[in-house]
Amino acid sequence: MTKVSVIIPVYNEEATIITLLEKVNDQVVDTFEFEIIVIDDGSTDETVKLLKEKPNLFSKLIERQKNGGKGAAVLSGLREATGDYILFQDADLEYDPADYTKLLKPVKLFSADVVMGSRLIASPITRVSYFWHKVGNRVITLMFNIFNNTTFTDIYSCYLLYKRDLVEPTKLKSMGWEQQAEILSVVVKSAKSVFEVPINYYGRSYDEGKKIRSHHAIGVLWMIVKKRLFG
Numbered sequence: 001m002t003k004v005s006v007i008i009p010v011y012n013e014e015a016t017i018i019t020l021l022e023k024v025n026d027q028v029v030d031t032f033e034f035e036i037i038v039i040d041d042g043s044t045d046e047t048v049k050l051l052k053e054k055p056n057l058f059s060k061l062i063e064r065q066k067n068g069g070k071g072a073a074v075l076s077g078l079r080e081a082t083g084d085y086i087l088f089q090d091a092d093l094e095y096d097p098a099d100y101t102k103l104l105k106p107v108k109l110f111s112a113d114v115v116m117g118s119r120l121i122a123s124p125i126t127r128v129s130y131f132w133h134k135v136g137n138r139v140i141t142l143m144f145n146i147f148n149n150t151t152f153t154d155i156y157s158c159y160l161l162y163k164r165d166l167v168e169p170t171k172l173k174s175m176g177w178e179q180q181a182e183i184l185s186v187v188v189k190s191a192k193s194v195f196e197v198p199i200n201y202y203g204r205s206y207d208e209g210k211k212i213r214s215h216h217a218i219g220v221l222w223m224i225v226k227k228r229l230f231g
Helices: 017-025 047-053 070-080 097-110 131-148 179-190 216-230
Strands: 002-010 032-041 060-064 085-088 114-118 160-163 194-198
Touching: 002 017, 002 070, 002 097, 017 032, 017 047, 017 097, 032 047, 032 070, 032 097, 047 060, 060 070, 070 179, 085 097, 097 114, 097 160, 097 194, 114 179, 131 179, 131 216, 160 179, 179 216
Parallel strands: 002 032, 002 085, 032 060, 114 194
Antiparallel strands: 085 160, 114 160
């Protein structure tokens, strides 16, 4: 069996976290097993209470006393992960764990080092969302491809799967939204086999709790440039 550590950072997601974890636990993929690591990033709502009432839904629960941001929560999870692969999962319901089968197919067939889920290549269902978010995503994806000689279509999809030994968590510097660009820059540098697969996307509005903002793209772009020019 190949173990996949599913890293789930959580901050004030009482409305979705249990449903999300139930969906993750419903996934059965032949020859793969899942280690589910939930990191609560100092939630002030009922998130932790709900999690502690359902310990059967996760392998590990990490409680951070202060909110440090998504990157800090992810780093806490990476330090505890023991899987052969890492897979990131948001705590809301924008991304569907039913897509795990598609994400793991290149691993099963080709021993892929990296698999990115794309919302922009023949996704069966994609919720219409914010125009400038899409523009921003295309800009940072284009920049990443130019600097790394890759052909990704959607580098800021939540679903990034990679071999755990490609990234040493203690060497990661960023704690903000730009962390994914840092991780992806590191993994593609060493990876020999990189794939992209279509995924569904059920994006939230800001009223529904969406957290990322357009200004976060600035940090992402700088991270892409910095990793390419300065390592």
